[in-house]
Amino acid sequence: VAGIEEVARRAGVTVGIVSRVLNGDPTLRVRPETRERIHAAARDISYTPNHAARALRRSRVGAIGLAVHDVTNPVYAAIISGAQRAASANRVVLMLADVPELADDSVAFSRVVRSGLIDGLLLLPAGDETDDRLVEMASEVMPTVVVNESSERHGSATIDNEAAMRLATQHLLDLGHREIALLELDGGTVRANDRTLGFRRAMADAGVEVRPEWVIEGGHTVAAGEAAAEVLLAMDPRPRAVAVANVMAAMGVIGAARRHGVEVPSDLSVIGFNDLHFAELLNPGLTVVAPPLRELGEAAVALLTKQIDCGEIEHVVVREPASKVIVRASTAPA
Amino acid sequence: VAGIEEVARRAGVTVGIVSRVLNGDPTLRVRPETRERIHAAARDISYTPNHAARALRRSRVGAIGLAVHDVTNPVYAAIISGAQRAASANRVVLMLADVPELADDSVAFSRVVRSGLIDGLLLLPAGDETDDRLVEMASEVMPTVVVNESSERHGSATIDNEAAMRLATQHLLDLGHREIALLELDGGTVRANDRTLGFRRAMADAGVEVRPEWVIEGGHTVAAGEAAAEVLLAMDPRPRAVAVANVMAAMGVIGAARRHGVEVPSDLSVIGFNDLHFAELLNPGLTVVAPPLRELGEAAVALLTKQIDCGEIEHVVVREPASKVIVRASTAPA
DNA sequence: CTGAAAGCGCTTACAG
């Protein structure tokens, strides 16, 4: 792997000139001919600047980290893929990291965050205290932005959770439902509150009463959703529709309903929050409200890049494209 | 972020000594007292060696790349998570990359592969020509190992596809099935052949005839599996069980069966290849043969690390733990 | 036992 020295030798100039030509230094005046020779030489040997050397000199690496709780969680897929796309477009490399590992293993934290391996960190919190610890630790050392959750003191990129949940609820209302339950998101996060708020607003706007006992915590796992659904299905009277603030929990609801002999959607309509690439393949296919998660991932990268460049902490709410309801088979008219 | 200079200043020694003490240079003799002062100083300021400086000096980065076609493909989840775990254990950073991007965008390829950003590359081929191109390009520049597919000329880590498929087929045979079809994997890869071979071996060993028209290509997507199932279900006579060499295709089979009014499992037993975290949640829950994919990811990292260290190309087949059939609701006695 | 110095491959003021 030949270096800049070799390019300089071939072009008959010094390495300084090569560097400035290849980096497009505007203050540099060279004859077009020299410039051409340099480009040709670089092309000939497929010259690629050494990453480490450049990073060391510039004290800027061209890489950002994305810390998630579980790479394999399908809910993160769209965000990760949006972030990856934006990173590529910005000529920045994206590195996946593990939140629990980073938070609990100080060697791992040092290696990834303190060593200058990355210029900034994107953090996708799940809602437990590990997240808070990590974001505090990281933000002391480098630009950090929280993704999918609001944050006062740190940069943050979110979707409009309230609007999305209002939309989901509206879908049930539009189908003629009035006996609607809510399975709230757990974790006490801002997004959990916003989703509950969206539900209540939609219900209030439609003049439909919210029965307090029909608003319970549904968690963010299949098991938690199942457990919550058990409670709901044992009630009398029982709701005829349920808005679930998390898609995993919504899957759990369908499973519990099946076991209870409750038909979805004829006995119970279910709508989840966030789309999944396999939502269509469930039985029944799961109706969801799909917020712009891919765009959220993209926006988060843009925000972090900006924060790395300018140092200013900003907050962004991604509203484009608007969330939309993807109607599948788990919801039906009342 | 303080550097080695600061540690040296605090400990009252030169940076050379600090470096050698902290890196555990065995040829170095220092008084325990000095050693202790150095460690204390490093601890005090939470000294972390600068990644770029160290990489530049050592010409060894401590990072490896993992190129996949689609980060969000749930089939890769277990492999990725195994690789991530092994990377952490080896104090190596894992970077996710996109196969098509790397193969088709020479700037991206240079930035990731030729710049010394990573020490080696893991490649998870999907079976198209992009993979071949990328593995050729990459292996010329750095240690490269192919994951989940055999390769003569490059390092490779695979599972025992034949044994796994034999197991899947055996499960159907054990249930008393004789009219068994096979949906082959597409792509003409070694693993595709091995899976087909496993099916044929199991059938031969059981003395059950394989009907040629019941062996067709099922692809590796839901849509392809559906299409293949349509063909199968239109046949007369029609198979009562089907072994599918890919799990996405198996999901497609279930969908197609449902639309045709063919009950799974009472009219048709279906077993897929590879587990999915949501296989349980499908309806019916999908029976699969689950090879040790997480261990495959781990082994791949180990192999690449070794290849980076010693330069020798090796091949490994991961057989521990053995593949196992996870019985769910999509298979039933004949 | 410890220090001084070269050098990894770049970028960028500073001279000419």
Next chain:
DNA sequence: CTGAAAGCGCTTACAG
């Protein structure tokens, strides 16, 4: 218009 040189933060032969 172009060259020579310093320096980013480390590691490691080489001297003392």
